[in-house]
Amino acid sequence: MSRPYQVLARKWRPQRFDDVVGQVGVTQTLRNAIDRKRIAQSFIFSGARGVGKTTTARILARALNCEQGPTPDPCGTCDACVEIAEGRDIDVIELDAATHTGVDNVREVIIESLGISPARDRYKIFIIDEVHMLSNSSFNALLKSIEEPPPHVVFMMATTELHKIPETIRSRSQEFELRTIGARSVAEQLGRIAEAEQLQVDPDALLLLARAGEGSMRDALSAFDQVIAFAGERITAADVASVLGLIGRDVLMDMADIVADGRAADVFDAVGRLVESGQDLKLVVRELTGLVRDLMVVSVDPSRLDDPELSGDAERLRALAARFSREDLLRAFDVLARAEQDVRYAAQPRYHLEMALLRWIHLGHLAPISEVLEALGSGRPLPAGAGARPAAPPVARPAPVTPATPAGAGTGSALRRLSESARAASPVSVASPVAAATPPAAVAPRPPAAAPPAAPAPPAPEPGDAGTPVGGGTIEQLVEALRKSNRTFFGTALARATFAIDGNKLVLTVTGNFEQARCEGRRSWIEETAQQVLGRRHVLEIRVVAQAAEAAPDPTELDKARLRDQALKSEAVQATLDVFAADVRDVEEIQ
CATH class of the missing domain: 1.10.8.60 (Helicase, Ruva Protein; domain 3)
Known part of the structure; x- marks a missing residue:
């Protein structure tokens, strides 16, 4: 009778510590412990599926029970080594915790046999696979046995979910974490x-x-x-x-080429071909995310182009990486990562994949925020791809025609006339904070007769014209240079300040003690910038000018405004205004 076929995973299971792939830290530690006779009473091997947890436990059991041992290199030919490899050694008991979860199983298989010496081997070893599946009662029953087992007993536990094992068990065991293999x-x-x-x-x-x-x-x-x-x-x-069912790397690169070319119409055809071929769109998005990661690796470190983990045509990968900026790749990774979640649970995953690719195309139209801020600060046009829409031409609006108001018209017309007259009588002026060499005069509303006049600003030094060159540059160029050099400091300390030249002095006039203290701390920087722009050295002199206090409104005027509003809300007043086309000039409260 021929021997049945044995799958590769069992046929090529490691039999020695040196055969375990990618876990050098764990295997070397165990080898050294065996060499130095420092063997613990309990081991926990944790890690993802298929990385060698149970295999490492079996190799350790062979190393402890080999006829030539304990040895870090078991012979593999003695009865103990052969029987442990085949899973039929009477002194090495493997327990599947997913099947034997109850405390009765633990007592019957483990606890009751602890006092019995090994039948042949040096140690009685309990290998508990998926130990996190045991119940709390089972863990409590094992606690004392794991802490103080007989000298001939060793516990080995394997788990994929280390956090589910109680701390009381973990603190009495040596933990070895097996990592995923490269x-x-x-x-x-x-x-x-x-x-x-x-x-x-x-x-x-x-x-x-x-x-x-x-x-x-x-x-x-x-x-x-x-x-x-x-x-x-x-x-x-x-x-x-x-x-x-994997996606060919060429197909993924073709989709990246579509994005790089900005061919939005071809996105729908490319996704349609994937759907017709029966591809899992969730896997497509995952592989596209991996491609973006590989492009970022090549963009950051071109020397890693020959890395085996970067599968695909190396030259095409290099050319494709050159077509995307690092910022675009970072944003594309975020878009695809979100799309993977959307595709996973969507009723129509195709739509989400198409929209994700279109968003990726749109990312190429975005400009870095630093360039946009620099363009806005200098007054230059926005950089190409900033996504700014051209301003629509102003639409000429016809002048409003006010027809004659009939006697029975609604009360809203009088309110409209009042609001229009108020807007016409309230012009608004806007002034730039740093527009001239002298501090701007404070603009205050017309005070009532009893209000004191605003305090005049102290005389400023005789400045030169802000637009006239002083040495190599102008005052306006100095202000612009300071703003570009440090926007945060400029906005908090220099936004309302003015500059002037007084001989060899650069006079800086600020509006408060806070701004003065900030400028004092940056005195050398301001002087160096002024020397670079103006072409010669100036000594900075900082002066403080108090802002003119705005006159407080007259309580009487506030009272009249309130009464006027109440009067306009009256239906009788509104009807009178509609009939006689009159206006309310003054109000007075009748006691």
């Missing part, structure tokens, strides 16, 4: 297995298999088994993509 290490191991199995596999196919494993050697070997069944002894990248 794609390069997985591809190299698959290559060695392919050579031993006498298979011809393209390097690109090995990389696709490694990426499909997502850091799990067992998942990669399972996928390898599936591809061998499909393609036979000659395996290409196309075979791997076809069997596993």
Whole structure:
């Protein structure tokens, strides 16, 4: 009778510490502990699926019970090594915690047999797989046994969810975290297995298999088994993509080319072809996110172009990375990451993928915020791609025609006349804060007769014309240079200040003590900037000018305004205004 087929994941399971891929830190620590006779009573191996947790526990059990041991290099030929590898050693008990979760199972299998010495081996070893599935009562029953087991007992626990194990158990055990395995290490191991199995596999196919494993050697070997069944002894990248439903790297790069060219109409055709070929759109978005990551890696560090993890045509990847800025790639990664969540739960995932690609195209029309701010601050036109819409030409509005008001018209016409007359009588003037060398005069409303006049500003020094060159530049150019150099400081200290030249002095007039203190702290910077712009050295002199106080409104006028509003709300007053086309000039409260 022929021996049944054994899958690659079991056939090529590591039998020695040196065979474990990608876990050097864990295996080297265990080897040293065995060499120095520092063997703990309990071990916890945690990590993702398929990274070697249970395998490492079995190798450790062989190392402890080998006839030549304890040794970090078990022989693999003695009865203990062979039986432990085949899972039939009477002194090495493997317990599936997902099946035996109850406290009765733990008492029957573990606790009651603790006092019995090993039948043949050196240690009685309990390997508990998926230990986080045990109930709280089971953990409590194990607590004392794990803390103080008999000298011939060793516990080994494996779990994918370390956080579910109680702290009381973890504090009594040595924890070893097995990390996911790099794609390069997985591809190299698959290559060695392919050579031993006498298979011809393209390097690109090995990389696709490694990426499909997502850091799990067992998942990669399972996928390898599936591809061998499909393609036979000659395996290409196309075979791997076809069997596993992966997206070809060329297809992803074609979609990136569509985005780089801004061909929005072609987005719908490209997504339609993916849907017709039966591709999983969630996987498409995930692979596109990986492509954006690879483009960013090449953009930041072109020397990593030959990294095996960057699968695909290296020259095309380099050319494609040059077509996107790093800012665009960062924003594209965020767009695609959100799209993956939308596609996962959407009733129409195709629509979300199309909109995500269109958003990616639109990202190329955005300009960096630094360029936009610089353009706005200097008065230059916005940079290309800033997304600014051209201002629409002003539409000439016809002058309003006020028809004669009939005797029974509504009361709203009088209010409209009042508001229009108020707007016509309230002109608004806007002045630039740094427009001349002298401080601007304070603008205050016309005070009533009893209000004191505003205090005049003290005389400023005799400035030169702000637009006249002084040495190499002008005062206006100095103000602009200070604003560009430090916008935050300019907005808080110099926005309402004025400059003037008085001989060899640069007179800076500010409006408060806070601005004066800020400018004193930046005196050397202001002087150096002035020397660069004006062409010669000036000594900075800072003066403070108090702002003119705005006159307080007259309480009598406020009272009259309130009464006027109340009168205009009266229906009788409104009817009278509509009939006689009169206006309210004064109001008086009747006691």
